[in-house]
Amino acid sequence: MSDQVFGSSLRKKIFLAIITVIFVSFVFELSKMQILEYKDYEVKSSNNSIKKIPIKAPRGIFFDRNFSVLVSNKPSYTLTITPAIYDNNKDEIIEKILGEKKDFVKNILYKKRWYSKYLARVIKRNVSFKNVVWFEEHKEEFPGVKITVEMQRDYSFGINGSHIFGYLREINANQLKDNKEYSMGDYIGVQGAERAYEKHLRGQKGYHYILVDSKRKTIGKYLEGKNDKPPVKGDDLLFTIDYNTQKVAEKLFKNLKGSVVAIEPETGEILALVSSPQFNLQEFASFTSRKYIRKLSVDPEKPLFNRATKSIYPPGSTYKMLAGLLGLKENIITKNYAVVCKGGYQYGNRFFKCTHHHGYTNLRKAIEQSCNTYFYKLILDIGLEKWYDFSKKFGFGKKTGYDLGNESVGIVPNKEYYDRVYGRNKWGKGTLLSLGIGQGELSVTTLQLAQYAAMLANFGKTKVPHIVKAFLVGNTNLYTPIKYAEINNNLPVDYYYKIREAMLRVVESPEGTAHNIKLPNIKIAGKTGTSQNPHGKDHAVFIAFAPYENPKIAVAVLVENAGFGSTHAAPIAQKIITTYLDQLKNNASGI
Numbered sequence: 001m002s003d004q005v006f007g008s009s010l011r012k013k014i015f016l017a018i019i020t021v022i023f024v025s026f027v028f029e030l031s032k033m034q035i036l037e038y039k040d041y042e043v044k045s046s047n048n049s050i051k052k053i054p055i056k057a058p059r060g061i062f063f064d065r066n067f068s069v070l071v072s073n074k075p076s077y078t079l080t081i082t083p084a085i086y087d088n089n090k091d092e093i094i095e096k097i098l099g100e101k102k103d104f105v106k107n108i109l110y111k112k113r114w115y116s117k118y119l120a121r122v123i124k125r126n127v128s129f130k131n132v133v134w135f136e137e138h139k140e141e142f143p144g145v146k147i148t149v150e151m152q153r154d155y156s157f158g159i160n161g162s163h164i165f166g167y168l169r170e171i172n173a174n175q176l177k178d179n180k181e182y183s184m185g186d187y188i189g190v191q192g193a194e195r196a197y198e199k200h201l202r203g204q205k206g207y208h209y210i211l212v213d214s215k216r217k218t219i220g221k222y223l224e225g226k227n228d229k230p231p232v233k234g235d236d237l238l239f240t241i242d243y244n245t246q247k248v249a250e251k252l253f254k255n256l257k258g259s260v261v262a263i264e265p266e267t268g269e270i271l272a273l274v275s276s277p278q279f280n281l282q283e284f285a286s287f288t289s290r291k292y293i294r295k296l297s298v299d300p301e302k303p304l305f306n307r308a309t310k311s312i313y314p315p316g317s318t319y320k321m322l323a324g325l326l327g328l329k330e331n332i333i334t335k336n337y338a339v340v341c342k343g344g345y346q347y348g349n350r351f352f353k354c355t356h357h358h359g360y361t362n363l364r365k366a367i368e369q370s371c372n373t374y375f376y377k378l379i380l381d382i383g384l385e386k387w388y389d390f391s392k393k394f395g396f397g398k399k400t401g402y403d404l405g406n407e408s409v410g411i412v413p414n415k416e417y418y419d420r421v422y423g424r425n426k427w428g429k430g431t432l433l434s435l436g437i438g439q440g441e442l443s444v445t446t447l448q449l450a451q452y453a454a455m456l457a458n459f460g461k462t463k464v465p466h467i468v469k470a471f472l473v474g475n476t477n478l479y480t481p482i483k484y485a486e487i488n489n490n491l492p493v494d495y496y497y498k499i500r501e502a503m504l505r506v507v508e509s510p511e512g513t514a515h516n517i518k519l520p521n522i523k524i525a526g527k528t529g530t531s532q533n534p535h536g537k538d539h540a541v542f543i544a545f546a547p548y549e550n551p552k553i554a555v556a557v558l559v560e561n562a563g564f565g566s567t568h569a570a571p572i573a574q575k576i577i578t579t580y581l582d583q584l585k586n587n588a589s590g591i
Contacts, residue, residue: 049211049212050209050210050211050212050222051209051210051211051212052207052209053207053208053209053210054183054205054206054207055205055206055207055208055230055231056150056151056186056205056231057202057203057204057205057206057231057232057233057234058073058151058203058231058233058234059073059151059153059201059202059203059234060197060200060201060203060233060234060235060236060237060471060472061073061236061237062165062193062236062237062239063236063237063238063239063472064239064241064242064243064246065238065239065240065241065242065269065271065469066242066243066587067238068157068243069157070157070159070161070165070239070241070243071153071154071155071157071161071165072153072154072157073151073152073153073154074151074152074153074154075149075150075151075152076125076126076127076149076150076151076152076286077125077126077127077128077129077131077132077147077148077149077150078122078124078125078126078127078147078148078149078150079094079098079122079123079124079127079131079135079145079146079147080120080121080122080123080145080146080147080148080185081105081109081120081121081123081144081145081146082117082118082119082120082121082144082146083109083110083117083118083121083144084117084118084144085143085144086109086142086143086144086145087142087143087144088105088106088109090141090142090145091103091105091106094123094142094145097131097134097135098123098124098127098131100124105123108121108122108123109121109123119183119184120146120185121184121185122170122185125150125152125286126152126285126286127147132147135147152285152286153167153168153281153284153285154285155281155282155285158243158247159243159246159247159250160250160278160280160281161241161246161250161281162192162278162279162280162281162303163191163192163273163274163275163278163306163308163309164192164193164239164241164273164404164467165192165193165194165281166189166190166191166192166193166194166195166196167189167190167191167192167194167281167284168187168188168189168190168194168284169187169188169190169284170185170186170187170188171184171185171186171187171188175188181205188202189201189202191406192404192406193237193239193404193467193468195404196403196404196405196468197235197237197468200234200235200237200471201234201235201237202234203231203232203233203234203235203474204231204232205231206228206229206230206231206232207228207229208221208225208228208229209221209222209223209225209227209228210222232474232475233474233475234474235471235472235473235474236471236472236477237468237470237471237472238468238469238470238471238472238479239467239468239469240264240267240269240270240271240466240467240468240469241270241271241272241273241467242271242272242580242583244579244580244583245262245271245272245576245579245580245583246271246272246273246274248272248575248576248579249262249272249273249274249572249576250274250276250278252572252575252576253274253276253572254276256276256559256560256562257276257277257301257307257559257560257561258276258307258446258539258557258558258559258560258562259273259274259275259276259306259307259308259311259446259557259558260272260273260274260308260446260555260556260557260558260572260573260576261273261308261446261447261449261450261465261555261556262450262553262554262555262556262576262577262580263450263451263453263454263462263465263553263554263555264454264552264553264554265453265454265455265457265458265462265545265551265552265553265554266458266461266462266463267462267463268451268454268462268463268464268465268466268484268487269463269466269467269469270450270465270466270467271553271580272576272580273308273447273467274308275305275306275307275308275309276307277301277303278303279296279303279304306406307446307558307560308445308446308447309402309404309406309407309408309445309446309447310406310407310408310445311408311445311446312408312410312411312443312444312445313443313444313446313531313533313539313541313558314438314439314440314442314443314444314531314532315438315442315444315449315529315531315541316437316438316439316529316530316531316532316539316541316565317370317372317437317438317527317528317529317530317541317565318438318449318452318527318528318529318541318542318543318556318565319437319438319442319444319529320366320367320370320375320436320437320438320527321367321456321499321502321503321527322390322391322394322452323375323378323379323382323387323436324363324366324367324378324498324499324502325390325491325495325496325499326382326386326387326390327363327378327381327382328363328495328498328499329390329491329495330382330386332378332381332382333363333378337362337363338360338361338362338374339360339361339366339371339373339374339377340359340360340361341354341356341357341358341359341361341371341373341374342357342373343356343357343373344372344373345372345373345376345377345433347376347380347429347430347433348430350430352372352373352376352433353372354371354372354373355370355371355372356369356371358371358373358374361373361374363498363502364498364501364502364505365502366502367499367502367503367505367506367527368502368505368506368509368511368512368513369511369512369513370506370513370527370528372436372437375436375437376433376436376437378436379432379433379435379436380429380432380433380436383432384413384414384415384432384435385414385415387432387435388412388413388414391412392412393489394451394452394455394489395448395451395452395455395487396410396412396444396448396452397409397410397411397412398410400447400448400451400464400465401464401465401484401485402447402464402465402466402467403464403466403467403468403482403484404467404468407445407447408445410443410444410445410448411441411442411443412442413435413440413441413442417441418431421441438529438531439532446556446557446558447465447556449541449543449556449558450465450543450554450555450556451465451487452543452556453543453544453545453554453555453556454545454554455487455489456496456499456500456503456525456543456545456554457500457525457545457551457554458551459491459493459496460488460489460490460491460493460496461486461487461488462486462487463484463485463486463487464484464485464487466482466484468482469481469482470482500525500548503525503526503527503544503545504523504524504525504548506525506526506527506528507523507524507525507526507544508523513527513528513565513566514526514527514528514542514544514565514566514570516566516567516570516571517570517571517573517574519574519578522546522547522577522578522581523546523547523548523549524544524545524546524547524548524573524574524577525544525545525546525548525551526542526543526544526545526570526573527542527543527544528541528542528564528565528566528569528570529541529542529543529565529569530563530564530565531558533560533561536561537561537562537563538561538562538563539558539559539560539561539562540557540558540559540562540563540564540565540567540568540569541556541557541558541565541569542555542556542557542565542566542569542570542572542573543555543556543557543573544570544573544574544577546577546581547581552580552581552584553576553577553580553581555573555576555577557569557570557572557573557576559572
């Protein structure tokens, strides 16, 4: 028993002795490191540090529906300065090399006090290669100064598309608060597709880690690059537009004010969209020029304003088919429904004029020859509220849901509207007469008119108008289509056949108001219009679709201050239609 106790006591003493030796060894080593070898470790710590270098992801590329490049990227050189290690006595030399005025560098480095002095600030983008070589040769003399390679937008592919593509701008302090994944100096989309699809286009930043000494010189990779993260390229966008059709539409609107939207009726895919005047995206390729933006902002022609989706105008006689369809739906228009046009319509003490003395006029003739008298009577028979509700079924008086946004709802007046504008019981049925011919308070966008034309072409069915059809995802290029909602106002197709036949006669018949654009090999159905303008010359309007037998394109054209739709808008639509149908023919034959 005593041997067991003695053995147990001895083992405890040995164990305690070992613990004591280990503890004393640790204390000695710690003391040695903190006291005797302090200076050595301090030098090593100060001489070496890990620096995280962000790698920007390439931004997504834009393709047309046939994979022709619309917007791409190209390399550019950017000069940055990290204030914490920069010698500001070098300002004058840098400004001289860059060709900038005095205090150019100072104004960038120190005007934003909240910005960390340890973060590099962009001094100038798009630095010339000659200057890049000079700075590389003298980099030892300029601590904190660095030349980096960035990607900038390349707009050299022959399409302007300023109101489709939008542009990029350096992110500001307010935007940084809501976008934590960005850093100062990063670019963010402004307007158009660049803004609407920013989350897809920007990609994901990568990082690599390096060791630097106390003079910020690179020693080598940290952990041989094991912690590095490669960037993920932004998604490419496959647009619905057709390159040739868009290019021709832009050319046709050169020196004109107005807009055009062309849509594939069955799918709602936008084949071309132009708002004129446009602006030059090349000015935004490397940096956002404040001077250029100010110039655009004060330009009386308003080139920054998207006339295709934001401007609203009376649709004129292009709205007559809607009233015709509603008259058929309500069984107001029968085979015996007609008017005798004697050059206008008498209502009370006022005579509302028509363009001609059309004589006996039915629905087909009223659309073919654009008889106002017929539609003056028809709108009175229909009534305001039914006309208002039916207008909504064709997308008027509300946003279409266009994927790039930035659109107006337009104005479709109803009883509440007139009570608010004129006062209750201070307006009468005579107010409706102008609505019957697409005038008065009624106002629509060119995009809404194009959607309307597409629905007429496709018997009341289409999809939400859109200009991006798919993504090509990141580094994988996986094709990912975007789904859009279907639109269908569920009217009997017989009604549409009657309206479409009348629209065909607008172009095909010698008495038709757009007979001047008749083609020998393509049947175009259309409708001319004149949009009244209280501030000057009237606007020319035209909507159409083709081929009549199997429509592949629907177009809405509005030319500001041009006069008659048949003279100025219809020929533009004809050229856009033939361009796209020729393109389809070429694609089918493999050309």
